[in-house]
Amino acid sequence: MPLKALDYDSINENVKKTQYAVRGELYLRASELQKEGKKIIFTNVGNPHALGQKPLTFPRQVVALCQAPFLLDDPNVGLIFPADAIARAKHYLLLTSGGLGAYSDSRGLPGIRKEVAEFIGRRDGYPSDPELIFLTDGASKGVMQMLNTIIRGEGDGVLVPVPQYPLYSAAITLLGGTLVPYYLEETANWGLDVNDLQRSVSEARRKGITLRAMVIINPGNPTGQCLSQANLREILNFCYHENLVLLGDEVYQQNIYQDERPFISSRKVLLDMGPPISKEVQLISFHTVSKGYWGECGQRGGYFEMTNIPPETVDEIYKVSSISLSPNVPAQIFMGLMVNPPKPGDISYDQYVRESQGILESLRRRARLMTDGFNSCRNVVCNFTEGAMYSFPQIRLPPKAIEAAKRAGKVADVFYCLKLLEATGISTVPGSGFGQKEGVFHLRTTILPAEEDMPAIMESFKKFNVEFMEQYEDHRGYSRM
Amino acid sequence: MPLKALDYDSINENVKKTQYAVRGELYLRASELQKEGKKIIFTNVGNPHALGQKPLTFPRQVVALCQAPFLLDDPNVGLIFPADAIARAKHYLLLTSGGLGAYSDSRGLPGIRKEVAEFIGRRDGYPSDPELIFLTDGASKGVMQMLNTIIRGEGDGVLVPVPQYPLYSAAITLLGGTLVPYYLEETANWGLDVNDLQRSVSEARRKGITLRAMVIINPGNPTGQCLSQANLREILNFCYHENLVLLGDEVYQQNIYQDERPFISSRKVLLDMGPPISKEVQLISFHTVSKGYWGECGQRGGYFEMTNIPPETVDEIYKVSSISLSPNVPAQIFMGLMVNPPKPGDISYDQYVRESQGILESLRRRARLMTDGFNSCRNVVCNFTEGAMYSFPQIRLPPKAIEAAKRAGKVADVFYCLKLLEATGISTVPGSGFGQKEGVFHLRTTILPAEEDMPAIMESFKKFNVEFMEQYEDHRGYSRM
Structure with a gap:
């Protein structure tokens, strides 16, 4: 039987060569575990609303009105939409x-x-x-x-x-x-x-x-x-x-x-x-x-x-x-x-500023919480998140962990991240998915979990990490590089 | 000076070779004319709402509520949204x-x-x-x-x-x-x-x-x-x-x-x-x-x-x-x-059926109006639009028109469609954009203009076409093939 065009051995090789770790092995395993009923904290992708961040109210009001333009003629529309959102929806329409x-x-x-x-x-x-x-x-x-x-x-x-x-x-x-x-x-x-x-x-x-x-x-x-x-x-x-x-x-x-x-x-x-x-x-x-x-x-x-x-x-x-x-x-x-957000004097301005500043200030605190949390862990060092949405700690894996990963047929950081996922439900992306220098290992996590959940997540990470290090460190003493 | 990567002579050749007639020369010329203040009837692309078709109400209500989920807690929401739209928005969220x-x-x-x-x-x-x-x-x-x-x-x-x-x-x-x-x-x-x-x-x-x-x-x-x-x-x-x-x-x-x-x-x-x-x-x-x-x-x-x-x-x-x-x-x-549209018994069912049937029946009448209109024109023959959104009449261009197009450096059907656009504002796509047999010419128009505008549009087409044919037909008598 000859190969068909969509048989695996027959498709475009560039498709097969392409890698996309953010939704790779770790994500697929996390999705499986979730289906099995495990609580997963998806920090593999910068997806704030999935971790509970509320959308800004004003833009959502405007787009809702644009989707339902017939509401603009409804005498009751002013009961649930502010006048500046109504005006802006008309502008965009x-x-x-x-x-x-x-x-x-x-x-x-x-x-x-x-x-x-x-x-x-x-x-x-x-x-x-x-x-x-x-x-x-x-x-x-x-x-x-x-x-x-x-x-x-x-x-x-x-x-x-x-x-x-x-x-x-x-x-x-x-x-x-x-x-x-x-x-x-x-x-x-x-x-x-x-x-x-x-x-x-x-x-x-x-x-x-x-x-x-x-x-x-x-x-x-x-x-x-x-x-x-x-x-x-x-x-x-x-x-x-x-x-x-x-x-x-x-x-x-x-x-x-x-x-x-x-x-x-x-x-x-x-x-x-x-x-x-x-x-x-x-x-x-x-x-x-x-x-x-x-x-x-x-x-x-x-x-x-x-x-x-x-x-x-x-x-x-x-x-x-x-x-x-x-x-x-x-x-x-x-x-x-x-x-072109609401301007001072607009009805929705104060709410817009309150919501956006609230998110930004919380992200700033979470960036600090996460960096400090990682840096308090054994064999983990982490630069401060100056911007963006991620923390990218280096994990100094003991040689025995690297060997164990090799035996399991995994890249060492994938091995570590899979164990982290299974133990804690924290779904990260191994550093190898982003590229890193030879022999150096990282993981990427977003700083997006809700601020109130952050201490427990970092605690859970720390506990996993120390147990992992205990298990794989040479008891004659493995020292930080 | 060496070429830069985004200089025209340096970019990916496949990008340059690609043609997309639906938004090609005719569309660009129509956009120009519109900017100059001419009224254009955009029938180049199957874009019903651009020609005045109203969106179905129920799906727009549901998506508007999904965009503004905070409305679901508003005591006044029931004043402007029906209960089944509210329920469905909750379902999708x-x-x-x-x-x-x-x-x-x-x-x-x-x-x-x-x-x-x-x-x-x-x-x-x-x-x-x-x-x-x-x-x-x-x-x-x-x-x-x-x-x-x-x-x-x-x-x-x-x-x-x-x-x-x-x-x-x-x-x-x-x-x-x-x-x-x-x-x-x-x-x-x-x-x-x-x-x-x-x-x-x-x-x-x-x-x-x-x-x-x-x-x-x-x-x-x-x-x-x-x-x-x-x-x-x-x-x-x-x-x-x-x-x-x-x-x-x-x-x-x-x-x-x-x-x-x-x-x-x-x-x-x-x-x-x-x-x-x-x-x-x-x-x-x-x-x-x-x-x-x-x-x-x-x-x-x-x-x-x-x-x-x-x-x-x-x-x-x-x-x-x-x-x-x-x-x-x-x-x-x-x-x-x-x-998964509204079902019999749902609050919005009757409206949904009325709106969707109304659109479909009008399209059916427009398909007939357009086919008959084209077939009543000199040197134009057109199959009935059994489905989809387009009419694709063959235009039997006189040899002199083909020569005139050649002199103008245009494919003959592009020449015809440009003249049609300039004379009437009707923006079509020349048949050559879709491929056609050698020496045979078509144009594509959507059947989407509002039903009440259709007679005037077909009249305007007919008038243009007869003048075009008068101009280019051999007065010794050009006969239909």
């Missing part, structure tokens, strides 16, 4: 071409792209052009589309930080390109060393790879660091000299938990640098409604903005967007609301 | 893992996949397995994902009907595969002739192409025909003998405008055929919330169902779905509502 059920332009609604451009202009101090902003079904879709535009074959390389969010490795593999890693330095608070970058580039070129683009994730995922202005200047300088497109994943720009290094966009730094660099470096920046204090992951809304991209290329990107017809319209409205 | 703002499983919410499976089971008379149903952001995303799984390189061919909906040609080009056309026969009401199919296959094989899959669109887009059970059996037999995956695009299954050939799913016909065929032919079927009497295009909801696909391949497809994290959750709820 006018921007659509037939309500939420009509396809929009494939780039997104022009009126919302204009609001995004105004937001970017205020943020960076340089005006932004709505024609260079495309709305997307979440940031990931935009990243994949840009990589698809850039990658022509396996000779094309993309520089990706390691550890990295595995969207990048997955998409590059699926598209048949080559990932060229550059390492973030854990002992330097996950900083980026341009000399190391240069080494990665030289090595890739020796292998005959054409470097086309560089990815930065700022604030970092899974590493949580915030890039300084000086570091961003170095990166842009590097991209200029190496002729690389910079892909700036800035989806965590609202998630900042310290005051020393506020978020600065790549675009602002680029434009601050002046010509020739500001006119030459091709930059794509990504943003989303899934993160920040919004956490509207399930809505799938995002955008990318293009800087220094020639109009003929923009036309090609538009054409490819058209094949999917339009990004989902409700999430476009969320994006409009995110970049 | 329980199926999510944190409301609409939380990522779902990458295949979609298990509870909604179960409702889809029950719908398929009722429709076909064979039970369906929710684990083999994946929810998607519109049907197009599912089609692209399956083609990506199947296509390994340019040696892989996919049989696509011509005329075809250009999603298929676009996606195959973008993925670097080869489209192998088979022709639908206009004089046989756009029927499919298996002998012609066989010819296409032999010719492709002679060129060294490995045929992997076959696409059918039933009801047809742009051609509007409904496939008979006998024809579907022939197709499945053909796929069995030629070892092809069948991709069944069945997004128009609710859009049927005659009684002789009701919609029958490929899956039902396959399972009716019994072994070995029913156990061997690999089938993927696609559906959507964008069409039918729903027309919820902007929500981007769809699903695909897999039949006879081995579990290891299903796992690979699941892994790739995971990279995008989750289809948008609001549209998953719409899908649940579509497959």
Whole structure:
């Protein structure tokens, strides 16, 4: 019997080679355990509402009204919706071409792209052009589309930080390109060393790879660091000299938990640098409604903005967007609301500020609780989460644990994370899913469990960890490296 | 200066080669004219709400409540929402893992996949397995994902009907595969002739192409025909003998405008055929919330169902779905509502039936109005729209028009459609965007303009057409072929 096209041995090899650890073995095992009735704490993915974060009220009111426009004529609507939400729903409905059920332009609604451009202009101090902003079904879709535009074959390389969010490795593999890693330095608070970058580039070129683009994730995922202005200047300088497109994943720009290094966009730094660099470096920046204090992951809304991209290329990107017809319209409205929230004096302003500040301040406290918790554990060291939504502790696994993992046919950190899951219900992602230096082990957890649950979760982790270490440490004494 | 990765001459060639006529030259020109203040009738894409179709009330009420779950505790909620919508919103919120703002499983919410499976089971008379149903952001995303799984390189061919909906040609080009056309026969009401199919296959094989899959669109887009059970059996037999995956695009299954050939799913016909065929032919079927009497295009909801696909391949497809994290959750709820609408006895049942029947009956009348209108025009012949949302008249262009088009550097049907657009504001898609036999010209228009506007639109078309023909017909007398 000949193979059929969808038999496993017959499908596209790039599909098989692709890995995506955030929903990999650990997640699948966690889902099984959940089905069997075990209580699972899903910290494998930055999904705030799944862990109890309440949605912001105002945007939900506006989108609910947009979904049910017939309510706008109901004399009782004012009993359950505030006047500013009603006014805003009318505003957005006018921007659509037939309500939420009509396809929009494939780039997104022009009126919302204009609001995004105004937001970017205020943020960076340089005006932004709505024609260079495309709305997307979440940031990931935009990243994949840009990589698809850039990658022509396996000779094309993309520089990706390691550890990295595995969207990048997955998409590059699926598209048949080559990932060229550059390492973030854990002992330097996950900083980026341009000399190391240069080494990665030289090595890739020796292998005959054409470097086309560089990815930065700022604030970092899974590493949580915030890039300084000086570091961003170095990166842009590097991209200029190496002729690389910079892909700036800035989806965590609202998630900042310290005051020393506020978020600065790549675009602002680029434009601050002046010509020739500001006119030459091709930059794509990504943003989303899934993160920040919004956490509207399930809505799938995002955008990318293009800087220094020639109009003929923009036309090609538009054409490819058209094949999917339009990004989902409700999430476009969320994006409009995110970049244009209630203003002082609006009826809903106080509530909006109270809710968003409440979430952000709690995340800041949770970042601290989690870092301190990990650092109080045996053989665990962890940098502070300066931004984003993750903690990425290093777990110093004793040699006997590494051997036991090998016997079980598992990577050592997968082995550790599986044991953690079975013992405590905490569903993390092993560091190997993000890439890490040889012989060094991590796990990633979100900082998203409810603040009141955090002490018990850290206690439960600590208890598991000490038992694990007891079991596998050499009793002649295993010392910290 | 060396090329940069996003300079036009440097980007992925497959991106540049991709064509998508539905939003191509005609659409761009129509958008320009609209900006200049001209009234445009956008019939280029099946986008019912953009042409004034009202959304069904009940599903919008349910999704609005799901977006604003805090309303469920409001004592006044019953004043503007019926009790069954409130109950249904509670039902769906329980199926999510944190409301609409939380990522779902990458295949979609298990509870909604179960409702889809029950719908398929009722429709076909064979039970369906929710684990083999994946929810998607519109049907197009599912089609692209399956083609990506199947296509390994340019040696892989996919049989696509011509005329075809250009999603298929676009996606195959973008993925670097080869489209192998088979022709639908206009004089046989756009029927499919298996002998012609066989010819296409032999010719492709002679060129060294490995045929992997076959696409059918039933009801047809742009051609509007409904496939008979006998024809579907022939197709499945053909796929069995030629070892092809069948991709069944069945997004128009609710859009049927005659009684002789009701919609029958490929899956039902396959399972009716019994072994070995029913156990061997690999089938993927696609559906959507964008069409039918729903027309919820902007929500981007769809699903695909897999039949006879081995579990290891299903796992690979699941892994790739995971990279995008989750289809948008609001549209998953719409899908649940579509497959599980109000039942007799429910408060909202009568309204739901009245609204959906009203839309369907009006579409049926519009299909007839449009076909008759086109057939009353000089040098225009048009098959009746049995199903779907389109009319696809053949325009018999006089030789002088073809010459004039050539001088203008345009394909002849593009030339005709541009003139039509400039003269009347009617924005259609030239037949060449869908593929057609050499020397034969068509246009596609939706049947979606409001019923009351239809006579004026057809009148305006007729007037343009007669003037066009007057201008280009040879006055020695051009006769119908």
